[in-house]
Amino acid sequence: MKRLLLLLSIAGLALAKPAYALDAHGQEAAVDQSTVIVAFLNGLRADNSVYMGTHKIEFFAALSKGQTPKATVVTCSDSRVQANMFDRSPEGELFTVRNIGNQMATAEGSVEYGVHHLHTPVLLFLGHSRCGAIAAVSGNYSKESDAIKRELDTITIAKDLNNIDGVRTNVHSQVTGAMLKFAEEIAAGQLTVIGAVMDFADDLHQGAGKLHLINVNGETDPAKLDNLNTLLAKQKPKAAEAAAKKATTPAKPAAAPAHH
Numbered sequence: 001m002k003r004l005l006l007l008l009s010i011a012g013l014a015l016a017k018p019a020y021a022l023d024a025h026g027q028e029a030a031v032d033q034s035t036v037i038v039a040f041l042n043g044l045r046a047d048n049s050v051y052m053g054t055h056k057i058e059f060f061a062a063l064s065k066g067q068t069p070k071a072t073v074v075t076c077s078d079s080r081v082q083a084n085m086f087d088r089s090p091e092g093e094l095f096t097v098r099n100i101g102n103q104m105a106t107a108e109g110s111v112e113y114g115v116h117h118l119h120t121p122v123l124l125f126l127g128h129s130r131c132g133a134i135a136a137v138s139g140n141y142s143k144e145s146d147a148i149k150r151e152l153d154t155i156t157i158a159k160d161l162n163n164i165d166g167v168r169t170n171v172h173s174q175v176t177g178a179m180l181k182f183a184e185e186i187a188a189g190q191l192t193v194i195g196a197v198m199d200f201a202d203d204l205h206q207g208a209g210k211l212h213l214i215n216v217n218g219e220t221d222p223a224k225l226d227n228l229n230t231l232l233a234k235q236k237p238k239a240a241e242a243a244a245k246k247a248t249t250p251a252k253p254a255a256a257p258a259h260h
C-alpha cells in the first residue's frame, strides 16, 4: 500500500496540475495535486478501517461463499448516485452495472450475466435528476469523442426535453427494451423489470433524495405502482399461463442451418 501511495504521489507530482481549494480567507489557493490525491486515499483507508471494524467476520465469510443478488441494477455512473441512498447493505444484494445514462445497449453482457447466470429476480434501471448524459442527448453532443457518442447514441429522447422528463423517458425506454429482450423470463414469472429515478435534486417535488418507482414490467400508473402486491399478483396469472402454454407446446424442430 505504501508503494502504491508513493507511485500515486509521484504521478500526482508529474501531473503538476494545480488543483484549487479555498484558503482560510475564502480565496482560491493552488493546492498540489498530490496533496489532493494523498488526502483522498487516506480518507479511503480511514473509511475502510471503520468498515472492517464495524462488520463481523461472519459477514465477510458469507460474502466469501458466493453471491445470490436480488437485483441486477443498471444505473448511471454519476458520482452523486450511490446504493447507500436506498440500500443500507448492498453487498451481495445488488449486481450493479454502471455507465453514462444507465443504458443497457452498451452493457448487454453484464446485464445478461445478472439475469441469466445469477438469476436475479429483479432488473432495475435507475436514472437520476440532473443527469449529464441525458442533458447531452437532449442537446447537441456531436463534438464528443466517438467512444462517448457511441454510448449516448443508444439513448433516444426528444431534443430540448427538460432534464427530469428526459431521465424518466430514458428509464421507460430502457424498461421497454429489457422487456423485449427478457420476454421469456418475464412470462415465466422469473423476472420483474423495474424503472426508478433517484431524485436528489427534488425535481419531482416529493422530497430531496427520494427514490421514485416509475415502471414495473411496463406498468407506469402511479396508483397501481403504489400497490405492488396487487400489481405483481395480477401479473402472476399471466406469467403462469405463459409458462403452462410453453410447457404444453411441442418443441419446434431445430431450424436447419442456412446454406449460402
Ligand SMILES: [Zn+2]
Binding pocket: 076, 077, 078, 100, 101, 102, 128, 130, 131, 132, 133, 134
Ligand atoms: Zn447520469
